[in-house]
Amino acid sequence: MSFVIKNIECFDPIKIAESGQAFRIHQIDDTHVETVALGKYLQIAILGDNNYAFSCTEDEFNSLWSKYFDLTRDYKSIIAGIDPDDEYLKAAAIYGYGIRILKQDIFETIISFIISQRRSIPSITTCVDRFCEKFGKKITPKLSDPFVSPIKNEYYSFPTPKELNNWSIKDFNDIGAGYRSEYIASAIHDFQEEKLTYSLLENADDDKAYELLTKMHGVGPKVANCIMLFGLARFTRFPIDVWMQRIIDRHYNGSYDYSIYKEAGIMQQFMFYYERTEKTH
């Protein structure tokens, strides 16, 4: 087994795991986080002094994980650009220091956030896991020091559109997708018939990508913005769900102009994380 050690500022994988932007990244203990993403199992060991061990090769780190965890962006200068009069956001950014916006697989992001609507994050996690267990490929983690034993016995990749064969609506009902089952079916059709492709979405400008996504069955403004922010790295996007609306109502008198930030999505993630995990306000 190989691993790499990297020194990274402003990077907190535990907060990222708690942040609700991805559903397959989990804290193992105080110094270890694991995820299945991009078809691979990855574990991160927190070594201290901004040093992190990644359970992958140097090539994989450079070609996959550096981009996935958005490690080349200067978050410190983005945080420094926060409106000094915005006390709530300033507190949220301090509290959430180390969160980065993941660039997740587009198809996984679409299916996951279709499932996410009107459910709690633990419940989304359960449903997404079942989806992978049913349709994904088995992955066997190979780890040694400085890593620890994985949480679960078995891991499965998130299936690609091509890997989804012989599925029916019943399969999605069986995993607990509820009324979203037909939305999932429709999304799979869109990809398998190539009405939607990775390159079409990647190459679309923001307006076009938003239009393509909201045309999908079961994808409205909120889910489309999540897909754009967490799957297409469109940082101007600012998804507003019931939590965000509550923040805006309580702390901003019902309206919030996020358009002043080029990376509004990062601010959104700070606020969302602060509201959900900091119980004292």
Next chain:
DNA sequence: GGCCAGGCCTCGC
């Protein structure tokens, strides 16, 4: 056991 969850669709106006 009741309430709410990273909302969206359809219908009626």
Next chain:
DNA sequence: GCGAGGCATGGC
């Protein structure tokens, strides 16, 4: 264009 109602299921 906009508001109301309905929605399957899991966690707490």
